[in-house]
Amino acid sequence: MVLFLGLQAFKEAWEMACSFRARTRIVIPAGYNFLVHPVDFGGPCKSKVTLDILGTIVAPEDPAAWKGLNRRKWLYFHGVKHLTLEGGGTVNGMGWLWWAQSCKINKTNPCRNAPTAITFHKCKDLKVKNLKVVCGQKMHIAFTNCLRVLTFRLIVTSPAVSPNTDGIHISASHGVNIKDSVVRTGDDCISIVSNSSRIKIRNIVCGPGHGISIGSLGKSNSSSLVRDVMVDGAFLSNTDNGVRIKTWQGGSGNATNITFQNIFMENVSNPIIIDQYYCDAQMPCANQVWY
Structure with a gap:
């Protein structure tokens, strides 16, 4: 079953959790696939927020869903302190059509940007654990300008033929620990x-x-x-x-x-x-x- 998780509903859940002063948790329940369009999770938050992914978050298959939006990002977390992503579920970037359009697959195609599946920008005291991230449109997980990151028990996979699909990318970040993980991608x-x-x-x-x-x-x-x-x-x-x-x-x-x-x-x-x-x-x- 695929459920469409409306952007407004997702944003409202994030804004509510972010505004509470007590520790809060957003749960993506097990047994369901949630179709999620490009979304921005901005901080700062008043509380420590946990996104508990038990089910599967699925990206739109058609790159046209990014028309008029930032083609570099799908799930974008920025300016958040004490954020945790966990739960044992799956984040699926549905990257096949993006890969087919890549100039690295077909040199007659123009070279264009493709989204990173999960981007963390200017996040501090971040934990990402016990998740599967599969078929990223381009990079799977990126930490940019982050401080104190702990990542473990991840499974990150895409086919060997997928172009530019770095598993975990670290840029301008400090104090990043990655352990006990499996990464199988095309880059x-x-x-x-x-x-x-x-x-x-x-x-x-x-x-x-x-x-x-x-x-x-x-x-x-x-x-x-x-x-x-x-x-x-x-x-x-x-x-x-x-x-x-x-x-x-x-x-x-x-x-x-x-x-x-x-x-x-x-x-x-x-x-x-x-x-x-x-x-x-x-x-x-x-x-x-x-x-």
């Missing part, structure tokens, strides 16, 4: 970029996909600093890369205090790779090396 299982620090990743199963990556860094001559990253305990299988640091020519900054340990790999094409000539572009990147 990086975990990617860490742009001025992130104090990242701890433990007990991860990764593959298929592109492995665990720091970067890409320095695109369009930008500056990036990534520091204090620990990956301790991972099993990677059937991935293009194992553990990787990738930078664009022309950029500046550094990646420091990076530790990869207790990593086991099976059928991995590039087990350890540091790529300072990274180029993810339709046209070859010009050589910027000076002699």
Whole structure:
């Protein structure tokens, strides 16, 4: 059964929970699929809010549902402190039509943005645990400008052929802990970029996909600093890369205090790779090396 959870009803439930001064909980009940259009969950909230996903939240299948909206986001949480997502249910991005339109699948298609399934922006003291996130339109879970994040017991999956479907993406965030999770997608299982620090990743199963990556860094001559990253305990299988640091020519900054340990790999094409000539572009990147 699919139930249409109207945007207004969803927003009203969020606003009510956010306005209470006592700890509050929004429950997505088990046994139902809820069709949810792009929605914005904004803070700050007066209380600690838990979104208890027991059933399944499903995105619109047709990309036309984003007409006139921000094509980069589906479920967008921002400016919230002490938020918890849990429950053992599923978030399904229904990404097949998005993937078919990608210029990486068909080079005659224009390169356009696609939504991240779940985005957390400027959230603090955040917990995301015991959930399945599947078939993301592009990235599955993104933490941007977040502080103190704990993530565990996640299952994140998309087919190996799905383009740009990073499992967990960390950008400009600090104090992020990811553990005891399985990530199987068409791109990086975990990617860490742009001025992130104090990242701890433990007990991860990764593959298929592109492995665990720091970067890409320095695109369009930008500056990036990534520091204090620990990956301790991972099993990677059937991935293009194992553990990787990738930078664009022309950029500046550094990646420091990076530790990869207790990593086991099976059928991995590039087990350890540091790529300072990274180029993810339709046209070859010009050589910027000076002699």
